[in-house]
Amino acid sequence: MNKSPKDQINEAAMHLPQQMIVIESGIDPQILKEYFEQATLIAEANDLEEKQFHVDLFEEALFDTEVNEKGKQIMLINLAQVGSIEAYRVIEKFVNTTSDENLKKWALLALQECRMSVESELTDETQGYILSGLGGKSNKLRYFFAVAAYKDTQLSPYQHQLVELELKSICIKYQAEIEEVRFASQYISFVLLVPLEVAVGQIIEDTIDQCNEMGNFLMPNFLVTNVLIPTEEMMDELVDDLQNDRLDSADEEDTDSAQLPDN
Numbered sequence: 040m041n042k043s044p045k046d047q048i049n050e051a052a053m054h055l056p057q058q059m060i061v062i063e064s065g066i067d068p069q070i071l072k073e074y075f076e077q078a079t080l081i082a083e084a085n086d087l088e089e090k091q092f093h094v095d096l097f098e099e100a101l102f103d104t105e106v107n108e109k110g111k112q113i114m115l116i117n118l119a120q121v122g123s124i125e126a127y128r129v130i131e132k133f134v135n136t137t138s139d140e141n142l143k144k145w146a147l148l149a150l151q152e153c154r155m156s157v158e159s160e161l162t163d164e165t166q167g168y169i170l171s172g173l174g175g176k177s178n179k180l181r182y183f184f185a186v187a188a189y190k191d192t193q194l195s196p197y198q199h200q201l202v203e204l205e206l207k208s209i210c211i212k213y214q215a216e217i218e219e220v221r222f223a224s225q226y227i228s229f230v231l232l233v234p235l236e237v238a239v240g241q242i243i244e245d246t247i248d249q250c251n252e253m254g255n256f257l258m259p260n261f262l263v264t265n266v267l268i269p270t271e272e273m274m275d276e277l278v279d280d281l282q283n284d285r286l287d288s289a290d291e292e293d294t295d296s297a298q299l300p301d302n
Contacts, residue, residue: 067144068172068266074148078116085117094121098129112145119149122156172266176232179216182239184263185228185274186247188256190282193224198256202227205249206242213237223271226278230268239263258282 100106101114115133118126130153134146173181186202188194194202199222206229210217215237219230233239240263247257260281269277 070141070144071148074112074116074145077112078120078152081113081116082120085120094118094123094125094129097121097126101129101133108139108142111142115142115146115149119152119156122153124157127153127157172264173230173268176216179232179234180239180265181218182231182233182263182265183228183268184231184239184243184261185226185278186243186250186257186261187226187278187281189258192256194222194227194256198250198254199227201253202246202250202257206246209242209245209249213242215242223274223278225282226274228262228274 097114097117101111101118106114115130118130127150130146130150134143134150137143137146171180173183175181188198203220207217209215210231214234216232217229218232221228231239231242233242243261243263244259247259247261250257258281262277262281
């Protein structure tokens with residue numbers, strides 16, 4: 040018998056960690072993808088209990104100058120999956136001493152995975168970590184979004200000010216925080232910290248609706264991402280695509296948001 044969508048959601052929710060922690064530093068999406076793919080392969084191939092007895096060997100290989108980058112990545116994952124305080128200290132030492140920036144990013148992911156295991160063991164409470172390209176703060180995720188004027192029109196200084204004021208008011212309602220504002224002739228962009236339980240799209244749509252009561256000068260479509268902060272050159276191209284309906288929707292259903300590219 041097929042389960043209803045509601046039953047599937049409820050079943051998935053039962054397996055969620057009891058506590059979710061937002062990682063403040065941004066994570067390169069490609070490195071994140073490579074890390075978890077490799078971690079999955081290693082977890083499936085190795086005996087976790089056996090690893091507990093090899094922390095010293097993993098540490099020796101991790102700091103061995105003859106071991107290549109791939110080998111050190113594997114050692115970091117093995118240590119992370121041991122999930123002990125001893126393993127955590129080894130990874131932490133590597134993070135603080137390595138000069139290889141790519142390996143340091145890999146090690147930071149291993150450190151967070153190991154920390155999650157240690158804290159879950161100590162508190163007897165399952166924990167999950169939320170990682171994204173832009174990171175976050177406390178219980179909030181960081182997003183970049185932009186609202187745009189209609190094609191062949193420009194935003195006035197008054198309209199710039201109005202959008203910022205309306206967003207500030209709406210952020211108070213949702214307990215969100217504005218970190219950065221950028222004004223341009225055809226768009227306004229923001230960097231925002233949004234609570235986990237709040238849909239960022241709701242904040243943006245409320246802002247657009249409030250502003251358009253004063254003249255219908257903003258498009259209902261908008262740009263939003265938690266992967267990266269686009270350059271001005273990227274934004275000019277993206278806004279032009281948005282105004283000419285060339286961006287893919289973020290959802291197959293009717294929606295007014297659009298996804299930014301991953302690079």
